[in-house]
Amino acid sequence: MTIPLLDLQAQLAQYRDAALEAITRVVDSQHFIMGPEVKAFEAELAAYLELPVALGVSSGTDALLACLMAMEIGPGDEVVTTPFSFFATAGVVSRLGARPVFADIDPATFNLTEAGVRAAIGPNTRAVIPVHLFGQICDLGDFYDDADRPVVVEDAAQAQGAKLRGKHTGHFGEYTCISFFPAKNLGAFGDAGGVACRDRARAERVSIMRLHGSKPKYHHHFVGGNFRLDALQAAVLRVKLPLxxxxxxxxxxxxxxxxxxxxxxxxxxxxxxxxxxxxxxxxxxxxxxxxxxxxxxxxxxxxxxxxxxxxxxxxxxxxxxxxxxxxxxxxxxxxxxxxxxxxxxxxxxxxxxxxxxxxxxxxxxxxxxxx
Ligand SMILES: Cc1ncc(COP(=O)(O)O)c(C=O)c1O
CATH class of the missing domain: 3.90.1150.10 (Aspartate Aminotransferase, domain 1)
Known part of the structure; x- marks a missing residue:
């Protein structure tokens, strides 16, 4: 008996017709960039996470990058994170000229520990990126509630739908970053990602960042990038989110x-x-x-x-x-x-x-x- 690690074909029948209909809707509209599908998906994702605002972005990597860029993290800054994760978690820190500072993991959960994170924080620490590895939210205990802690960017790439003490990802840090890579529990038909926030002002900066830092168009407040979610991917994700x-x-x-x-x-x-x-x-x-x-x-x-x-x-x-x-x-x-x-x-x-x-x-x- 051959048994695959993952069989995406096995669940296709559950949503194939609806996904093709959604794709047809976008094709017929010829509205591929931003627009109503992206907007609707963002509202549905925010409602699902019980957060005021969610944004579609181009990938989980770009979700992390856009959040760090929105915080103006750069040379001289440190970001505390885990050495046991997918490369993107630390790669985005280095890409901005900042320094990843690692802390060891809990051998039971493979996630960062509260004591490890606290010990790794120094005067130059601008952010902490806990990763909710394999689908379990990283429990940093009271740290999440500390008034004077650095900004927390949750890497929830692998943890869509996970909860800790009854709360979804995004309720522990300032940002939660999601990947909709096809192998994730909620996968797109290609690369896609999301960011959700409790604070609307923070989300607004990320939202501007994904459009080359411009608002309105062609008025650039800061140097951003093209971190947009495709309307086709948004339409597919809208079909799959309820599942x-x-x-x-x-x-x-x-x-x-x-x-x-x-x-x-x-x-x-x-x-x-x-x-x-x-x-x-x-x-x-x-x-x-x-x-x-x-x-x-x-x-x-x-x-x-x-x-x-x-x-x-x-x-x-x-x-x-x-x-x-x-x-x-x-x-x-x-x-x-x-x-x-x-x-x-x-x-x-x-x-x-x-x-x-x-x-x-x-x-x-x-x-x-x-x-
Ligand atoms: C923990 C973690 N962070 C970030 C990412 C990056 O997501 P993406 O592949 O959508 O860029 C992944 C994806 O594999 C991941 O597993």
Whole structure:
């Protein structure tokens, strides 16, 4: 049995006709840039997140970049973030000439910790970017409520629909940045992203930033970029947004089934596989179901041979990336992040996976370890 890591075809039938209708509507209108579809999607996204304002942008990367640009982050500034994330999280900081300052992760959740963030903050810290990795909101405890903390830019690229203590992303920081890359729980038909804010003035600056800093047209207040969301993508996202919570629930059910199968298999008890940790009061949306595995690379080769999809998010921490060598970090600086890079493995968890295929995945894990 071949089992893919992700099967986007499996959910296409649920929205294919509606998406094609939406695309036709945009094509017939010939209104491809900004316009009513983008506006309507922004209103629907804001309502979903229970935030006053949301903006469509060109990608999750550009969402982060536009927020940092709106804050005028640049040379001499520091931004505290995690070394265990997709490259974009720290890449946007460097692109603006500012310095990413890393703090180690919590080995249970793979997310930043309150103590780690507090210790990394210095006089030049302008912002903190907590990443809600794999679909679980980064719990920085009381830090989020501190009146004098630096600005928080939530990297919610992987966490659409996730909640912590009953609140969606965007209710912890000043900005929440979303990716609608096709492999995310809510994916577009190409690159797309979003920013949402509690504060309208902050959102307004981001909104101007995505139009080359101009308002009205051809009157440039600051140097921005073209960070617009395509109307075609907005129209597709409008069709898919109402399905997001159902997909997240199916992913959660799959995660719970893996937890039970792994516990029954003896893999957990023997310390061979460690399932993911879900914090109390946290609604994880499992964009990825990531375990720690003994002999991870051997297991990955075994799954390859069995035709079972898997992935390593991420094989190398950001502080040890060649392009960040000038930051002066070295091996051993963030041991939890480095260890995670050696041990993590994402297993298939897409909504339509089903019990039989999950049982086959766990059987394949067992055969690798000879149990
Ligand atoms: C944690 C994180 N941040 C940022 C991004 C960037 O999003 P995009 O690919 O839409 O630019 C991603 C996407 O993979 C991500 O996973």
């Amino acid at each position: 997001l919570d159902g997909w997240a629930a199916a992913r959660r059910a799959n995660a719970a089934r893996y937890d039970a199968l792994l516990a029954d298999s003896g893999l957990v008890e023997r310390g061979l596989i460690t399932p993911p940790t879900v914090l109390p009061d946290s609604e994880h949306v499992f964009n990825q179901y990531v375990v720690r595995a003994k002999d991870r690379d051997g297991l990955a080769a075994h799954l390859d041979a069995q035709g079972i999809g898997h992935a390593i998010y991420y094989p190398r921490p950001l502080h040890l990336q060649p392009c960040f060598a000038d930051l002066g970090y070295g091996p051993g600086d963030f041991p939890h992040a480095e260890r995670a890079c050696d041990e993590v493995l994402a297993l298939p968890v897409f909504p339509e996976l089903g019990a039989d295929r999950q049982a086959a995945v766990v059987r394949a894990l067992c055969t690798h370890y000879g149990i």
